[in-house]
């Protein structure tokens with residue numbers, strides 16, 4: 357007897373943050389739920405309003421999306437090929453950094469400059485995790501953070517946050533100059549804007565709080581955007597850059613100075629002794645006095661930080677724009693499920709417009725539909741735009757909106773963590789690198805307490821967000837097991853899609869490749885057992901509880917899970 361639990365993240369009757377119910381997964385017979393109507397946009401190809409093919413009745417597989425699925429940063433920087441750590445290479449270092457994203461590489465580089473011997477251990481390739489798929493605005497203006505910080509941490513807390521983040525922006529400018537890196541660094545003002553007059557009071561308050569926190573902030577009515585806004589916070593002297601070109605240069609410099617970078621080296625064991633001992637998936641070992649866990653979602657989560665982190669996935673579309681249409685700044689609004697705009701040097705002297713938005717919990721959205729909405733918004737607001745690239749990634753929000761950077765847990769003496777950047781890990785990751793290097797070398801910057809994961813008083817401040825997050829997780833853990841079936845059997849799963857089907861009382865993740873090949877895996881996430889759902893647009897299984905992601909072959913794309921989805925035992929289904 358077969359029963360379906362979920363497919364493409366559908367939760368019947370369960371509202372998305374944006375208020376709409378999720379469309380049903382596409383069946384092999386082409387029947388779907390009722391997708392919301394999409395407005396026509398000027399940048400679309402004739403007869404195709406959004407630039408996306410719509411699924412014809414009876415068509416199989418997900419609709420085509422505009423542009424190629426490729427991060428601009430990954431596509432315009434060299435691939436890396438550092439060796440893996442092998443048993444023989446396992447030496448002893450002062451500091452081992454687990455994870456080669458912006459946080460890990462910044463920490464490693466700062467530590468090496470401070471005179472420590474350092475090794476970076478990266479499960480895949482460096483700067484190719486979340487950091488390789490970001491939008492890389494480098495700014496201390498984090499949407500609307502300062503008014504909240506002033507309320508919860510007082511004016512001094514807001515000031516420390518602003519100073520630490522602005523110093524990180526300046527640090528990138530300084531280091532890029534020091535190393536002579538061509539990382540397309542451009543100074544630009546940053547804006548948080550609203551188009552709805554109802555939001556003006558909030559941006560006015562933010563401008564006031566950001567200025568009081570020490571940033572060059574003001575409230576403005578005019579921006580460089582090609583459409584009117586009701587009001588905006590403007591902060592001068594911010595920056596944007598090419599994150600991979602910057603970070604690959606840090607890695608090269610680290611190695612030139614005697615440090616080590618190991619790729620294809622997933623750390624699977626951490627013994628927090630004196631010294632610490634790390635073991636890898638391949639059986640290699642490394643001994644280190646101190647360890648930095650910079651794996652985005654922390655692995656070896658002995659402080660149960662996953663209870664204080666909510667994953668948020670976001671989509672990006674990009675396309676070239678005539679240089680004289682560059683809006684000349686970095687923009688963000690919380691309206692429409694977030695819209696963020698920046699440009700970068702593009703082809704033929706043009707600028708590449710990069711638009712981000714549509715945030716959602718992994719495994720809970722029709723991602724194809726959301727890509728369409730984002731492309732439509734970009735085309736409507738920048739007429740004539742042809743989308744050439746699209747990509748997506750996710751970040752973790754901490755329950756009190758401040759990143760968790762410092763000692764890993766109450767008992768740690770030699771282990772540190774950096775996580776919870778809330779969509780602002782460019783300045784946040786660089787700040788974290790400096791802060792951790794200071795702590796490890798015996799210094800204590802003024803903002804160490806602000807970011808300390810063990811921070812006192814946090815429980816009270818975090819209670820509402822903590823309870824909300826736990827309720828959502830519980831809903832997925834229990835509710836997902838009780839879902840009404842949408843697809844009655846694996847045979848109904850269309851090519852290029854996946855769905856969770858109950859087989860013999862167990863949840864089976866069924867994926868049908870474009871060529872018709874069917875792959876079955878256990879649908880239980882190997883982190884804590886929530887059920888995964890399929891993301892058609894990115895061809896991945898996603899867990900809504902803490903954001904783990906798995907490829908169609910079950911291998912881990914993103915933690916906190918560290919083990920692949922289990923193979924499905926055909927005898928059980």
Ligand SMILES: Cc1cc2nc3c(=O)[nH]c(=O)nc-3n(C[C@H](O)[C@H](O)[C@H](O)COP(=O)(O)OP(=O)(O)OC[C@H]3O[C@@H](n4cnc5c(N)ncnc54)[C@H](O)[C@@H]3O)c2cc1C
Pocket residue numbers: 454455456457458459460477478479480481482483484485486487488489490491492493494495621622623624650651652655668669670671672712748749750751774775777778779780781782783784785915918
């Ligand atoms: C769509 C989007 C746009 C964004 N835009 C901006 C922006 O404009 N400005 C901004 O400031 N921030 C932005 N952010 C946030 C920013 O990109 C992230 O906060 C930041 O990249 C996180 O960096 P990280 O080093 O923590 O993680 P990652 O870059 O993911 O690095 C972690 C690394 O750890 C490795 N790893 C994991 N487990 C193991 C293990 N067991 N052993 C070894 N290695 C392991 C992973 O492979 C990965 O490479 C954006 C986020 C999103 C989602």
Ligand code: FES
Pocket residue numbers: 881882883884885886899900901902903904915916917
């Ligand atoms: S990520 Fe925690 S249960 Fe899946």
